[in-house]
Every structure is written in C-alpha cells, then in structure tokens.
Amino acid sequence: MARTTSNPSKSLGEQAYARIRHEIISGVFAPDQPLRLAQLQERCGAGFSPLREALTRLAAEGLVVSESMRGFRVAPLSLDDLRDTMETRIFVEAEALWRSIERGGDEWEMRIVSSLHALGRQNERTQPDDPDSLAALEERHRDFHVALVSASGSRRLEQIIDNLYLGSVRYRMPSLSNMPSNPSRDLMAEHGAISEAALARDAARAVGLLTAHYRLTADVLSLAHSERMARTAGR
Amino acid sequence: MARTTSNPSKSLGEQAYARIRHEIISGVFAPDQPLRLAQLQERCGAGFSPLREALTRLAAEGLVVSESMRGFRVAPLSLDDLRDTMETRIFVEAEALWRSIERGGDEWEMRIVSSLHALGRQNERTQPDDPDSLAALEERHRDFHVALVSASGSRRLEQIIDNLYLGSVRYRMPSLSNMPSNPSRDLMAEHGAISEAALARDAARAVGLLTAHYRLTADVLSLAHSERMARTAGR
DNA sequence: AATCAAAAGATTTTCGAAAATATGTGTTTC
DNA sequence: GAAACACATATTTTCGAAAATCTTTTGATT
Known part of the structure; x- marks a missing residue:
C-alpha cells in the first residue's frame, strides 16, 4: 500500500489516534464538535476501521464521547x-x-x-x-x-x-x-x-x-x- | 441483517465488548492468552471491525494488552x-x-x-x-x-x-x-x-x-x- | 549439525462497498 | 397551524476480501 504522507513504522490506526488526539488537545477540534467519519477519512487518509478504532480509544480516555449509532463528538469542557x-x-x-x-x-x-x-x-x-x-x-x-x-x-x-x-x-x-x-x-x-x-x-x-x-x-x-x-x- | 443469537438493541461492537470483558473477568480467557481475531469472530459472530474496536477499548481499560502488528492478549496478572x-x-x-x-x-x-x-x-x-x-x-x-x-x-x-x-x-x-x-x-x-x-x-x-x-x-x-x-x- | 534465506502459512490490519440506522423534508390530515 | 406519516438524504456500523506484516517451515550451504 502506498502511504500518501510518510511511513513512521506505525499502523494507520496509531497515526490517526495520535493525530486526532493532538488536534483535540490543541483545540483544532472544538469541544462538543461532532467528529464525522467521512471528514476524518479525508483529513487522516485512513479508512473507517482504523478511524473508529482511534475514536474508541480516545473515548475510553475521555477525550471524546460516543453515542451508540450516532457517532462521536469531542468531549465537552465545563x-x-x-x-x-x-x-x-x-x-x-x-x-x-x-x-x-x-x-x-x-x-x-x-x-x-x-x-x-x-x-x-x-x-x-x-x-x-x-x-x-x-x-x-x-x-x-x-x-x-x-x-x-x-x-x-x-x-x-x-x-x-x-x-x-x-x-x-x-x-x-x-x-x-x-x-x-x-x-x-x-x-x-x-x-x-x-x-x-x-x-x-x-x-x-x-x-x-x-x-x-x-x-x-x-x-x-x-x-x-x-x-x-x-x-x-x-x- | 440476521442476528444469530438475539437483538438487545445494541451494536455488535457493544455486544462483543461486553462478552469478551465478561469472559476475561470470569477467567474463561486466561491471563496472557492471545486473543485471535478468527477465533473471536467465530465465538462472537461479529466481523473484524467491531471486534478490533472492542479489543481496543478493553486495552484502554487495561484488561487486554495490544502489541502493534501482533494482535491482542489478555492482560497478565501479577x-x-x-x-x-x-x-x-x-x-x-x-x-x-x-x-x-x-x-x-x-x-x-x-x-x-x-x-x-x-x-x-x-x-x-x-x-x-x-x-x-x-x-x-x-x-x-x-x-x-x-x-x-x-x-x-x-x-x-x-x-x-x-x-x-x-x-x-x-x-x-x-x-x-x-x-x-x-x-x-x-x-x-x-x-x-x-x-x-x-x-x-x-x-x-x-x-x-x-x-x-x-x-x-x-x-x-x-x-x-x-x-x-x-x-x-x-x- | 548449525546457519541462513527464501518460501509458505498464519495473523493482523486496512479498505471500500453494502446494510442498518438516524435525520431532514415535504405532504397529508385534522 | 400542529401532529403524523412517508420518503429522501446523511451517517454510522458491519462485513469480507485484499494488502501488509509476522511466524514457521523448508532447503540449501558451510
């Protein structure tokens, strides 16, 4: 498979995880903002599976929230x-x-x-x-x-x-x-x-x-x- | 899609997560035991994507460990x-x-x-x-x-x-x-x-x-x- | 026999189409 | 006008084949 950007010897899921994590922390993605798969697919250059995996992991860490059948959102701040x-x-x-x-x-x-x-x-x-x-x-x-x-x-x-x-x-x-x-x-x-x-x-x-x-x-x-x-x- | 077992209005990923979690806690899966996708696919009746999602979540919770490109294992006890x-x-x-x-x-x-x-x-x-x-x-x-x-x-x-x-x-x-x-x-x-x-x-x-x-x-x-x-x- | 390389096999990881579900829009009815 | 329904669109979720990677086996060489 041709990696579009680079090959840091990491799986695409890892890369997507690290990237989304960083963009949530740095505020590129605002609190409560919905994280649509199609949008992330384009931005990260990864398919659905690794993206969902990354989001699930971030949800377990508390950085995003997941509602069944309604996708993921950036976790709110209060x-x-x-x-x-x-x-x-x-x-x-x-x-x-x-x-x-x-x-x-x-x-x-x-x-x-x-x-x-x-x-x-x-x-x-x-x-x-x-x-x-x-x-x-x-x-x-x-x-x-x-x-x-x-x-x-x-x-x-x-x-x-x-x-x-x-x-x-x-x-x-x-x-x-x-x-x-x-x-x-x-x-x-x-x-x-x-x-x-x-x-x-x-x-x-x-x-x-x-x-x-x-x-x-x-x-x-x-x-x-x-x-x-x-x-x-x-x- | 025909649910082989039942339909508790939960996604397959949720079901697989709950099931594997329970089987690790109750000792059906022993510590350090490798969790192979093919095996889980048969046992849970779910495809790769929801299974990986469940395992990723369990890994974030500390119940399983994941090694890049080498799959998942039940987390060890000590x-x-x-x-x-x-x-x-x-x-x-x-x-x-x-x-x-x-x-x-x-x-x-x-x-x-x-x-x-x-x-x-x-x-x-x-x-x-x-x-x-x-x-x-x-x-x-x-x-x-x-x-x-x-x-x-x-x-x-x-x-x-x-x-x-x-x-x-x-x-x-x-x-x-x-x-x-x-x-x-x-x-x-x-x-x-x-x-x-x-x-x-x-x-x-x-x-x-x-x-x-x-x-x-x-x-x-x-x-x-x-x-x-x-x-x-x-x- | 021990070592190494290449091939074969097993397993994970990824992709994109298809199914399932949610959301929005317009139409009908009262 | 408001509620209820059907239809169309958008989005998530799932599946299984294909690609990438790891592991084992085989076989040739020293």
Whole structure:
C-alpha cells in the first residue's frame, strides 16, 4: 500500500489516534464538535476501521464521547469538570510526591533537575504566537511534573496521574496562547521552589507548594474558561 | 441483517465488548492468552471491525494488552499489580468515603442500606459451584462498595474507583469459586460494620474499617494468587 | 549439525462497498 | 397551524476480501 504522507513504522490506526488526539488537545477540534467519519477519512487518509478504532480509544480516555449509532463528538469542557479534575490531581499527586520524596533515589533527583532545566530553556525561547513552541513548552511542563512524582513506586498512581493530566491539558492550551506572559505570576519561580523542597526531602513543604501551584493554576484556568464561555455564548 | 443469537438493541461492537470483558473477568480467557481475531469472530459472530474496536477499548481499560502488528492478549496478572491495585484502592476509596460521609444525604444512606441488604440476600442464596450466582454475588459486592463512596461529589474519583475495581476483580473471581465458605472470615459482618460506621457519620472509624477490610482481602487474594501461580508453573 | 534465506502459512490490519440506522423534508390530515 | 406519516438524504456500523506484516517451515550451504 502506498502511504500518501510518510511511513513512521506505525499502523494507520496509531497515526490517526495520535493525530486526532493532538488536534483535540490543541483545540483544532472544538469541544462538543461532532467528529464525522467521512471528514476524518479525508483529513487522516485512513479508512473507517482504523478511524473508529482511534475514536474508541480516545473515548475510553475521555477525550471524546460516543453515542451508540450516532457517532462521536469531542468531549465537552465545563467549569465543574475543570475544578474536579484539578482537585483530584492535587489529591493524587500530593500522595505520589510524598512517596517519591520518601523513596526517590539519584535517578529521581536527576530527572527532576534535568526536566526543570529543560523547562526553563524552553520557557526562554517560547514565542506566544507560535503554536509549535507552545506545544513544546506544555510538553516540558508535563515532563517536569511527571518527574516530580515518578518515584512513587505505584504504576497505578502513575496511570491515574497521566489520565488526569490529559483531562486538564485542554483547559490550559487556549490560555497559553491568549496570555502571552502572565503578569502577576512567576511560574518558573514556583517550579523552582517545588523542586528545591523535593530535593531537600522536605515532603510537607513540597506538597504544600505543589498544592498551591495547582490551586493557582486552577483559578487562572477557571477564569479563562469562564471568559471563553461568555465570549462564545454571545456569538 | 440476521442476528444469530438475539437483538438487545445494541451494536455488535457493544455486544462483543461486553462478552469478551465478561469472559476475561470470569477467567474463561486466561491471563496472557492471545486473543485471535478468527477465533473471536467465530465465538462472537461479529466481523473484524467491531471486534478490533472492542479489543481496543478493553486495552484502554487495561484488561487486554495490544502489541502493534501482533494482535491482542489478555492482560497478565501479577502479585505486584495486585498489591499496587489494592493499596491504590485503599488510598482513593478512603478519601471518597470520607467525603461521602461529610456530604451524603438521604439518597446516599438509602443506597447503602439497600445494597447491603441485597448483598446479604445474594450471599444466602449463592452456591459456590454455580458461576452465575457467583457473578451475581460479585455484582452485589461491587454495588455495595460503590454505594459507600457514591456521595463524594467527584466524577473523577468515581471513574478512578471504577477502573481500580476492574483491575482487582480478576484476582477475586477465581478465589470465590475455590473457597466455598471462607473459614476465618465473616465478610457480612465486616460489611455491616463499615455500613454502620458510615451511617453513624463516624468517618475515622468507617475509613479504618474499610481499609482493614481491603487489606485483609488483599492478603487473602495474594495468597490465593501465589498458590495458583505455583500450581500453574508446575504443569 | 548449525546457519541462513527464501518460501509458505498464519495473523493482523486496512479498505471500500453494502446494510442498518438516524435525520431532514415535504405532504397529508385534522 | 400542529401532529403524523412517508420518503429522501446523511451517517454510522458491519462485513469480507485484499494488502501488509509476522511466524514457521523448508532447503540449501558451510
């Protein structure tokens, strides 16, 4: 079979999955937007079977919703879901961070240091109007937070944290592009302080700082989401 | 199209998903067993597309694993996974129970009382050699534990609890059928005590009892799993 | 006997036509 | 005008053949 675009040694289903996933996260597909097979077939260059497979998988992850015999839609966003997701992240990641501080070794410390460094570098070079560099920044940001909790010793907690991150990232992406440089907030300082407390094995302080970091983020995103909803409703 | 078996107003994909899910949980398909499309096609009477869709969904839920270009297998079981899953259940359900005790109203209390009652009834009439009644008992057991934490107010916690239950139920099913009546354990008494503490709004006691209940279960299941592994390895 | 290559076989993955279902439009009836 | 029905269109869902890929067997060579 002739691959129209490229051959990254991945099945078409995998490619379609990755692509649709990315386009939902980055907002190309808006919340609640119907995902029609014919439309995706053209866009992804794949047949029905791999597309349905990709959508089913995304539905299981919570990025799309599927109604029997009526196809798929991008999963909706809501203020309630944002708050719930962020509070649950705090609850789970606080525990995972605590355990990581107790159990983490050199590898864990190295991962924190290096991911924090990479986050800072990407932060310097990111242009607010360049979607690619924003996506890269988000990736670094995720890597840092994953690194913090990566020594919990629990595969299950890791999976839960992954899924909760996925549930929250869609609220952040539009904020990133609309808020070039946040005035009253020094994100790198917050990240640095968390990292410092974690490496000093001060679990209580690290967890407190992480919690505050997420609560602040939740507030910022809530505001941005509400404004976006108000703007969209008036169209 | 002529449905060979029945028409429960569900798509073939849904049917196949429910069936394979049930057969993995109940042990018809053993851990690590390859799931070949041709075999499933015959057994489920569905074509490739709905079957792949069902398997993809089960893979996202963690019941099967998928290797690119090499198909699907039933997800393996392990002592580590069992321990991790049960400890994570304790962590998450303890929080959800605490919140439910704080927030639950009449509906929550009614749900606990009625599901406990139904669990007791099913417990009386269950025959250890009847797979159907064992499945019904497991269903009642699940309903009771879901009821306990059903007033947490967090959709995310509920989803996590659902998924963790799914991750642990496969370890319980074989134990149920091999241990007709557990000698040193009165499960109904444990459930009754948890229910009592929850309804009395004694959060600390309820959480303590629930934790002990799950720890005991984890120990029993660990033992049973180890014995099963030893027996299987020597064949 | 061990090693490797090519062929044969088995299995997964993809495609597009056909069936099943949902949605929209117009017509009739009251 | 509103409800009810039939028809036409749009969309999802399913099927089975064909292509792509992996696995095993065969056979030649050292």
